[in-house]
Amino acid sequence: MTVDSIIAPELEIPGDGAPLSVEDACAAAESAFEPYRNTTREARAAFVERIGQEIVAIGEPLIEAAMRESGLPRARLEGERGRTVSQLQMFADVVRRGEWLGLRHDPALPDRAPLPRPDLRLRMIPLGPVAVFGASNFPLAFSTAGGDTASALAAGCPVVVKGHPAHPDTGALVAGAIGRAVAASGLPEGVFQHVTGAGNEIGAALVQDPRITAVGFTGSRGGGLALLKLAQNRTVPIPVYAEMSSINPVVLMPAALAARADALGMAFVGSLTMGAGQFCTNPGLLLAIEGDGLDAFVAAAGAALSASAAAPMLTDGIHAAYEKGVATLAEQGDVALVARGLAGGTACGQAAFFSTDAATFLANEKLGHEVFGASAILVRCRDEVELADVLKATEGQLTATLHMDAADEPFAARLLPILERKAGRILANGWPTGVEVTHAMVHGGPYPATSDGRTTSVGSLAIDRFLRPVSYQNIAQGLLPADLRDDALAATPHLTDGKRG
Amino acid sequence: MTVDSIIAPELEIPGDGAPLSVEDACAAAESAFEPYRNTTREARAAFVERIGQEIVAIGEPLIEAAMRESGLPRARLEGERGRTVSQLQMFADVVRRGEWLGLRHDPALPDRAPLPRPDLRLRMIPLGPVAVFGASNFPLAFSTAGGDTASALAAGCPVVVKGHPAHPDTGALVAGAIGRAVAASGLPEGVFQHVTGAGNEIGAALVQDPRITAVGFTGSRGGGLALLKLAQNRTVPIPVYAEMSSINPVVLMPAALAARADALGMAFVGSLTMGAGQFCTNPGLLLAIEGDGLDAFVAAAGAALSASAAAPMLTDGIHAAYEKGVATLAEQGDVALVARGLAGGTACGQAAFFSTDAATFLANEKLGHEVFGASAILVRCRDEVELADVLKATEGQLTATLHMDAADEPFAARLLPILERKAGRILANGWPTGVEVTHAMVHGGPYPATSDGRTTSVGSLAIDRFLRPVSYQNIAQGLLPADLRDDALAATPHLTDGKRG
Structure with a gap:
């Protein structure tokens, strides 16, 4: 029919x-x-x-x-x-x-000894x-x-x-x-x-x-x-x-940042603000190692975010919870606001992007809580070991993402076992907000991303x-x-x- | 090697x-x-x-x-x-x-529109x-x-x-x-x-x-x-x-009882007393419809049980719990002792076989509790409907057994959907105490047989x-x-x- x-x-x-x-x-x-x-x-x-x-x-x-x-x-x-x-x-x-x-x-x-099967x-x-x-x-x-x-x-x-x-x-x-x-x-x-x-x-x-x-x-x-x-x-x-709940860590790897920091910054804002950020797979946590590439990424993302329009959120309650979550992040010590999006009408979400260092993130569990809506925090790490430590300290997640080039592969290979234990889906060079409805998809993950990983x-x-x-x-x-x-x-x-x- | x-x-x-x-x-x-x-x-x-x-x-x-x-x-x-x-x-x-x-x-x-997969x-x-x-x-x-x-x-x-x-x-x-x-x-x-x-x-x-x-x-x-x-x-x-825990209901169907009540009675006792009854799949609950076949089964099982030797139980604690469970069954109203096995030494289990009617069983949840060891209770039912009601009232089980002949098949077909919701394994014309270690085996079942059915x-x-x-x-x-x-x-x-x- x-x-x-x-x-x-x-x-x-x-x-x-x-x-x-x-x-x-x-x-x-x-x-x-x-x-x-x-x-x-x-x-x-x-x-x-x-x-x-x-x-x-x-x-x-x-x-x-x-x-x-x-x-x-x-x-x-x-x-x-x-x-x-x-x-x-x-x-x-x-x-x-x-x-x-x-x-x-x-x-x-029937002939099996001592008893038939x-x-x-x-x-x-x-x-x-x-x-x-x-x-x-x-x-x-x-x-x-x-x-x-x-x-x-x-x-x-x-x-x-x-x-x-x-x-x-x-x-x-x-x-x-x-x-x-x-x-x-x-x-x-x-x-x-x-x-x-x-x-x-x-x-x-x-x-x-x-x-x-x-x-x-x-x-x-x-x-x-x-x-x-x-x-x-x-x-x-x-x-x-x-x-x-999930904050969907995204690792921006050094060679990828060196090659395309601007493009990554703009693509990140696109993923963060899509649907007013109201996706379970919204990229709420970025991790990267300090350097020029990261600075360029932050500049590009900040510029794109500052120009991003506010968008109506699903309900007044969700909007209120979002504003409260953003305000909580803003008032934490050693957390800097990188940028906010444009303001909008009542119940519109005004995107927010924060930055902190690894020690601060590891010491304050509030920084790892999901803020449902367009809110993300960047954790700036000194080196690979510190970045891995931050990943190990996160709760269970729906997704984990690697932005990487060929030169990042050895580091990515060291992170993969950590990511496998933290998330239901691991993706490279994309953004977690697209969830395919197919046979090899996992939209799940270790507790508390879901109640049954x-x-x-x-x-x-x-x-x-x-x-x-x-x-x-x-x-x-x-x-x-x-x-x-x-x-x-x-x-x-x-x-x-x-x-x- | x-x-x-x-x-x-x-x-x-x-x-x-x-x-x-x-x-x-x-x-x-x-x-x-x-x-x-x-x-x-x-x-x-x-x-x-x-x-x-x-x-x-x-x-x-x-x-x-x-x-x-x-x-x-x-x-x-x-x-x-x-x-x-x-x-x-x-x-x-x-x-x-x-x-x-x-x-x-x-x-x-890569060519999927609007976005590549x-x-x-x-x-x-x-x-x-x-x-x-x-x-x-x-x-x-x-x-x-x-x-x-x-x-x-x-x-x-x-x-x-x-x-x-x-x-x-x-x-x-x-x-x-x-x-x-x-x-x-x-x-x-x-x-x-x-x-x-x-x-x-x-x-x-x-x-x-x-x-x-x-x-x-x-x-x-x-x-x-x-x-x-x-x-x-x-x-x-x-x-x-x-x-x-599981009491593993066994249904003795009318045509099977009419054909081989004596053999079923003896085989039941063999399964009940094997390993001093200390199996998760021990047949602790029998169900049958009143009639000459059932009377003959009870007579044969009672005779076999009365002659069955006591057997040492795994620990003193298990033996004490077994004796207590048997004593609890014996003191319930409208429960008759059909037979006990031979007495034995310290910490030896002396098998026990009780009988009651469906109304009594349905009214007293103690009768449906597992007694770990060689203890079983027969529930005598007036008709098919009452037997099905008893099955529906049981807790989740590891196994459910049908002893049946070809003439029992229509009744068995009506019971099967009930058994599928109650047990992890359904078997015909055998005893549940043999658990094959194979690919199509299920040794599990709905709560409280297991914590995860x-x-x-x-x-x-x-x-x-x-x-x-x-x-x-x-x-x-x-x-x-x-x-x-x-x-x-x-x-x-x-x-x-x-x-x-």
Whole structure:
């Protein structure tokens, strides 16, 4: 079916009736779980694709609602819608291919001595209903139908989204689109539900409901840790995948600075100020060794930043927290303000760039805290050892970046083992703010970047978060789940006695 | 190298010097991590194999120590030694094959509009030093060089074992063997260390040490949950893989009972009393529908149990807890004692088999608690619905078993979805006490069978517990980890754009 052929029957923003209760949503999710997890791979993939088609079919009202509620510009939101749809398409492809099933078969050895070996087959099954808390900064790609929802639905888990209060109309429109995809696919309503309301009580009730089996969250460290604690204190604890905070260290290496300090300075400001700096992967920490190259970089970045326009931030609360964070940095001892961007209207973020030395940074943990928005601090290091020490002292991160030339490679090779232990993604000669939605992406990282550094929330590997293995021993073909019968094994990627067939 | 060619230089039990401190052990493990994780796959596999050879080379003193300390018979311990060695061999094979690296490559798309796509490569890397707490009931296969140690070492993680106080000499002998394998392989001493001592302080210090990145544990629910809480309350929380308790429901289905009640009764007693019932997968809960078949089963099982010899239990503490658990069951209302085994000497377990009805079981949660040792309770159900209700009410389990004939298949198909949500392994027409060490095995299960139902502690999938993904974006070939360079990718299982090459 092409997108154009879908007629969206209801484009007004839902919300007239009484809001769905957490109790009702969880009961419906639980009752939808068995039929949903038993859909064929093709049916589930087609459903996930259909969600994308229904989102596109909303058309202009979705973009307008998102612009109004987020302050983000049209081009960004149209791009984000495209990303949301292609993310759903990627998971549909993943569902069809079946690698996620992790199929394994150890055939029976009836003649083994002293005892025969039974037939053993393993598959991954979905955990059960999943609660999703979307992000404010990606009202489409990380919210109602974002990466957590897409990967959980792909895994076979019904989803209950706690609607983000910063973009209620956008959330309701997308929830309506998913609901139409559920209906068009002949699935039970409980496969996807959207609960809304102010305050933290609804979210807390959702995480504590015994029918919820996992939580996906993108937001602040405080919010993520609060949900984590609730989940750990349940009678039956459940996993929480919270993506929380990161300052994304960027190392400007000597040869790179010598070759292109000006260009790096301008590119840095572009990455720092994009989307008013409201990205989880915003480059908030720069590290470099003192020298002429670094001075030139600072001059170029300072000039570019001074000319950068203020941009509206997502909410008044985020703007207030940003201003408070910048003010806190400014008042720390031995921290210099390099430049600020142009001032703007109410709730507009005025970018900020600070500088300090390594000893000061190492002695003051406030300098390593995330300031959500366009704020960065440069740590000037005496030498390679000091720079490595600063990296070692940082908390877990989503990303770590090296700007390098060939002559920097030996130093980069010494830093790489440190970066591997600190971050989920390591990149060279780019900026961390672009996150590809692909198979080899990791958008995750050691605590406190996320609550579970063994996972990613972007890319196809995210599906693994909502699965667990079950082994079937000597189960007859007729009783075996369809995925594990001999004919399905032959047609699906699997290991036989640990070897790929 | 054959096992015979190894001469073990030191077969006395170590322990003369001052015991290794947690502080020193963790410092050495941390410093060993970089060199160890950078070994080639072949070098690491050969090291893991060498551990098995060194264990075999200890010879008779190891079996004698284990017999003396565990009370388990020679044949069982010789078998367990074989299992320990073959488990190490399996992980060596797994390391060589490289599936565990989870390699993924999304090649650059330089011409993509509006922006080029960078080159992205993903691999799994080891978490870091791992703390292992072995089990009392498998002094070899689940202890010092057991499944947790083998899988963590295979993943590239240095291991610090907290020696089990119930078998100190056995543990010291095995630790010595691992130490010789470390030395013979030219690895740093910190790759494997063994800390010992009475009380809980040493284990607590180990779990709280900031250099420890994950914990493997097999033991009681109380012990596992205590370690879990310590790990969650660290400045940087870490994963705990605790295998804790399970009563392993066994459903005796009507047609199977009609066909072979006597044989099932005798086989049940064999499984229940094996190893004095001291298995995590001991069948502690039977479920069946009232009828002549069930009466015949009870008669046969009762007769067999009454004639079963008492067997020495692992420790006085375990024996005391077992007697207390049996006494607690005996004093519950509407619970009948079907039979007890023969009485034996001090610290010998005298098997116990109880019976009750479904309503009583559902109303009294004490009846669903694990009694570690040869103790089981039969729940007599009126019909299929009541039996399903009892299964739904049980906690998470390691295993669930169906004894069935072809005529039972429709009923079994209705139970299977319940069992999949309750257990890590589902088996038909066998007994849960045999756990194969293979690739499709799951020895894990939903909480509280384990603290993390997404994992297994037996079988090759156990290696995944100690890994996390890292993505490398636009990293030059010379700087890329060897695993991810073009030539290595071509020689190792991997996904390209999500598809198997």
